[in-house]
Amino acid sequence: MKILVCISNVPDTTARIAFEDNNTKFSKNGVQYIIGAYDDYALARAVELKETHGAQVTVLNVGLADSEPQIRKALAIGADDAVRVDAEPTDSYFVATQIAAYAEGKGFDLILMGRETTDYNSGVVHGMVAAMLGLPSFSPVMELTVEGSKAIISKEIEGGKQKIETAIPAVMGCQEPIAEWKIPNMRGIMAARTKPLQVIPAVGSALTGIINYELPPAKGACKMIPAEEAGTLIKLLQIEAKVL
Amino acid sequence: MSILIFTELADGKFKKSSLEAISYGSKIDGSAPVVLAVGTADETSLAEAGQYGASKVLFSSQEQENIMVYSQALLKAIETTGAKVIVSVKSALADAVMARAAGTLKAALIGNVTELPDTTNGFVVKNSIFSGKAFAKTEMKSEVKFLQIKKNVVEASPEGGNATVENFNFAADAMGSSIIETQKASGQLSLPEADIVVSGGRGMKGPEHWQPLLDLAQALGAATGCSKPVSDLDWRPHHEHVGQTGVKVAPNLYIACGISGAIQHLAGVNASKVIVVINKDPEAPFFKAADYGIVGDVFEVLPKLTEAAKAL
Ligand SMILES: Cc1cc2nc3c(=O)[nH]c(=O)nc-3n(C[C@H](O)[C@H](O)[C@H](O)COP(=O)(O)OP(=O)(O)OC[C@H]3O[C@@H](n4cnc5c(N)ncnc54)[C@H](O)[C@@H]3O)c2cc1C
Ligand SMILES: Nc1ncnc2c1ncn2[C@@H]1O[C@H](COP(=O)(O)O)[C@@H](O)[C@H]1O
16 A cells, blocks of 8 residues: 655744734744644554555655754654655645645545644645546545545534445545654664655645735733633623623 | 635534535635535435525435545536635535645646635635644645635624525545445534534543533533543543544533643634633633633533523
């Protein structure tokens, strides 16, 4: 089996968000980058499938050279080789175009991604890639098993879940509890240093352009209500906040 | 401009968030949008789209929620109407359907849109990024444009008007996928759609202590949510888990009971209009994101709130 795992390189959730150059550029200053929280689940499931079924796992990132520590981490966790499409990931369509262009004709049985990135929270790259390659797509996938040329998945829907059988190849956006997160061990980290990481140029161009960024207005002070008079909160919510 | 709205149905009717999307679409340049509804519905409910500004509803009756089929319906509707701007809400279903259609048409897509587009110079949209911690203004340059709006950014208020309902047929292809089983909690308020959410964290101590929270939710007509450890511990079902890795909610009122307010939890709730925090620890970080706070024991505070809510 051949599995492609697409990982995004995103600011840690606890990172302070700030902009520079007249609010036209995200400030990377002092920001810790990580593999997208959901992409970690996709990678972990791919490595599990490699252990149980035997698979070649390739990781792909669309990003600049500063993504490489995260790509190496994915190799340390158990991917076999890596590809970096050398470009700033400007919009979903652009990223999807790169992934589809790379994957086309390479015979991947599964293309696994996270449900969404944690910076732009779009949740659309998997669907776009699948449409570009003429494949079915599923997201958010919470369970995935492979039997021959079929996959059985469990997918979250509003207020419940769906069990689906599908032909593969297919594209999936993953979320917990699809697999246990994996932490690289020493052996993995050593091995990752010599695993192949290919850098390829991007194709096409983005369909959007950032004009500027803004931070939300500061939150007003929290109004405290003594616990003994908790009931008065309900009146405040009705009369002052007008939400009841 | 020709505008098409991809809507979602629940219990045979438009979801409230889809009515918001129709209202939003009707305000882009004042022209009446066409609505696509896929699923099961009754015709009188579908005509309701007219109240929110739609001229026509294309209805494709489908027993099962298959993303491949839904996205083909959308593509066919775009072709039929010649729509240039496609609007939906932001939801897991719409993400999947809109993405497939945008990928096929090589079109730009922007999610979490918070305002009407500015068309004075090009087509510029504002959206929320970094889980609500910032906003971006982006120009969309493709001929066809896909927008997914955040819930609660426009008011869906009926203004009168009529929409015709047409049955809409196309050649559906499930692309080798079939739905074996659908499990859906019935008779429950939908969490992402709810106007009021009452949510519990580890401070609720265990699944056997949830009743006071459920009582308040019932008195307020609220949906219930929880923090991630609570669903990880199986105290509550997974689909109730709110936050960065769970459901993102945007109710008018979010009441957090015994939740510390970790940044990953806040990422799922910071679009709420009013946040109430009940926590016994005055230093709990959640108070910094709250509008109203009560420092106290949830088990003493909740019954008092329920009593007051019942008296409304
Ligand atoms: C990558 C990643 C993703 C994550 N995604 C999510 C997510 O989507 N959603 C999410 O919720 N978390 C998420 N988390 C976990 C998050 O970091 C926190 O661990 C979690 O939100 C804490 O849950 P909690 O507030 O219920 O529990 P705790 O942090 O244990 O807080 C319990 C609170 O209850 C209060 N309390 C205790 N007893 C009482 C009482 N009797 N009365 C009143 N108050 C009481 C305590 O003072 C405390 O503040 C994620 C973490 C990571 C690393
Ligand atoms: N720059 C990127 N490089 C590789 N994969 C990406 C990139 N951006 C997004 N993805 C993948 O697409 C998924 C959905 O992303 P999005 O639609 O941007 O929320 C992510 O969880 C990743 O698996």
